[in-house]
Amino acid sequence: MRTCCDARIETTMIDALLEPVVRAEGLCVRFGDRSALSDVSLALDAGRVLAVVGANGAGKSTLFRALLGLVPTRSGEATLFGHRASELSPAVRARVAYVSEEHAELPQLRVRELIAFRRSMYRSFDEAPLRALLERGRIAQDRRFGELSRGQRAQTVVGLALAQSPDLLMLDDPTLGLDPLARRTVVQSVLALAREAGTTVLVATHEIADVERLADELLLLSRGRVASPAQDLESFVGAARAVTVEADVDTDALRAIDGVLFLWPRKTKLEVILSGDEALIERAYDQLVERAGAGATVSELREVSLEEVTLAWLARDSEEGDRRE
């Protein structure tokens, strides 16, 4: 006899074979005269974890809401499990759990009432991960949601989302306002779901450490545009190197070198982040040495951290944005 779980795994596999769980092509969202998203595309396969990183106001929340069909798009198309986002049926919505940035639930309701409400709505409701989070956060079920601290609210809503046993989990800054211990708990719970149940996860965050722990892929957003398309973390970090220049040099000349991603001034030194394939990075390094001049000290190429390369991408995009405006 085929069980509910078997059916779910089968569905997930078919989805995986057919097309990505989440797909967006050329998404544009405008609020009045302001562009919130511009030509954003992405594809996320089943069972993968994609982290969306960007500054405040970069459009992460809008991207999530556009993917769920909660904001109208000017152009482009978004699909979840192959269904258009603007026309998601109840059956498809049952496979999606979403935690908004505001950690929104009715403040008047008690935690136990929230659980009862979700349980009556979702047939595959599993309280185990929720209970674990509530216990860890010492959250009593008879307390009203509005009386909880910010961290406790975050743990509650993430727990409720996990308890839905979703196929797609969308978390918009789930660890915002959490202490380090609670953050780790939440991340581990999400990770466990992703690994054990093969849940696809889309998470927006500012925490690079969380990205490293959670994500398989990374998408950088800046001012509503894709600063760096979604790619594996390893290749993203592996395609970047750093070099330190000790001299008074013409930064514009260095910035113009093909392969130079960003320059970080550090007191008397200049840290240069290079990005590209190996040949491009070597060529860029040679040009950098040449332009720095004979009196300059240029260090050897070294590997960079995820945080360094992420910040370099975002900073470069921000500079370019300023120049465009």
Next chain:
Amino acid sequence: MSELGVLVRREWAQSARWTLAVTALTFAGYAFLFALCRPPDRYRLLCDPPLLRRVALTAPALLGAALAYRGFAAEVRQGTWDGLMLLPIARSKVVLAKVLFALSAVAALSIAPMYALWALLSTLSATGGPLLTARELLSESLISRAFVTGAAAFVGGASASLLLREAKRLYWAAGVAPVLLFVSHHGERSGDLPSRQALWLCAALAVLGLSHVAREVRETGARASALLLSLRAAVVSPLPWLVLLFMATTAADVQLRHETPGIERDDTPRWGVSDDGHIRMLRHDESSLAYAQLSARGASNDPLPRYWQPGAYGERLQFFADKRSSVLLAFDQTSGRAEGCAGRDGFRASRCAAFDSELTFVPNFQKPFALTARGVHAVDEDRRTVHTLYRGAVDRVGYLGSDEATIALQSGDDLVFIGRAAPPDPPSDETEDAADAPVAQDVEARGAGLVATVACRGAGAFGAIEELSVSDDFIALEVGRIARRERTIVVCRDGAIAERRTLARPPRRASEPTVRDRWLALALGPAALYASSPRHTVDADGEPTMAPRRPTRATWIAATITALLSSLALALHRRRTSAGALSAALLGFATGPAYALALLWTLWAQRKSER
């Protein structure tokens, strides 16, 4: 169905506090009215009362608007709306649950306090209880109108909130128009200033929400904030105002019911009738016009849809005109106990036959007469009979207050008096006879010693008779045409016009707004709009947000239109005006149309920008 139940329970959890607060306020309002009324007047409250309407219609309107705010705007503000839209059930169920809950709450609020009052009155032996069964109360009282008002407020507010979701749906504004028309229609029919304002407020609420949402969506995309601020400004801020306004105007109104309308004291000479019966420029205290106010259905500005009106005070009984069945209902003046019904077929203990046409209403009328558009009937309390005094078209009816000429009628172009027949005059010589000649001729005499006489032929040809004074040898009249702002002073002798003078523009009446009132209105309009208008700016993260004190162009346009419309409304508004009523009139008359125009402008601008 269980999903629906769960959703309704959620609605209750969300809006319980508001619902209970409005319910408490409503019961407090009913208690206030009950305490304010004299014991014999209390049982009147249930039967289409002007006073009760202020609570019975305003409270559901407030609750409807509040539930729309909690159910839609607050959900968006808290961010829980997205969660609702992602639930694995049909979205129509979510909306259905909200509508079901709101309508149930509004229905309960419309019915419960009314039945509580009914039950209270029924148990009080002093009043004998209302002459209504529980079923009649449901159909004959304000309950149905209260429910519709609350439902309209909810639908209006909810529609405004739903527009939030997509800019495209701004054009749903057209769908709200019928609701507004419906509400305004009810407002017109209610015929009572404060309740009309309440209904206009209800209408303005929906338009206010729409226009702000439209404008903010277009300009900033700050949807939740715009909706929050606009609805909060529209719903919450007028609440204390409404409570204070209700208490002040109700208390004043109850007091006014027992007062004779004051005569304007002004020493500026005006045209009037002197003591010797000639038209001259006179100061107020020199004029012989007695200001006996005439009023009747035909000349009233208000259609007065009330079912029961205080009809007349007899020796022992108080009569109410039941306008639906065109009979007089008699109650004991001291106990309030129902004594019977007076109709075409006489005075009966229970049911009686209706008069030939609808009964008219005469304020402060002190005699037991049944006045219809086709004649006048006298009720004899002691013999329990009804006499027909006069048959003919009755355009306006007035009460003079003397034994000889009790009622003055305007019948076509003639002025007719009905009164008790004078004792036969003693024989006298020719000269004295000429000097003391009766001023009118008897045309008909009917039972109980009452006669109907034509007092002045052709006096009504110059408009509706508004004021008159009866002297020994002449009758002075003031006849006016309100539409033309024109009045005529007429002096009648021997049943015909002896002198007349038409004045182009009447002096300002005490009931008209003063120049100061008009300036106050002009100042209040923009100030109210300025205070309630959301302003937008951008925060440090580049997200659109709201900040105080930065009005937009649309605000100023709306404020200007408001000022113009409020001055126009006040110019046309000839009732007694106080600062409180002025504020209500301002909100009601001006805010709605002004915001409607602002909305149209916004939509037009949006369409233009989309092209």
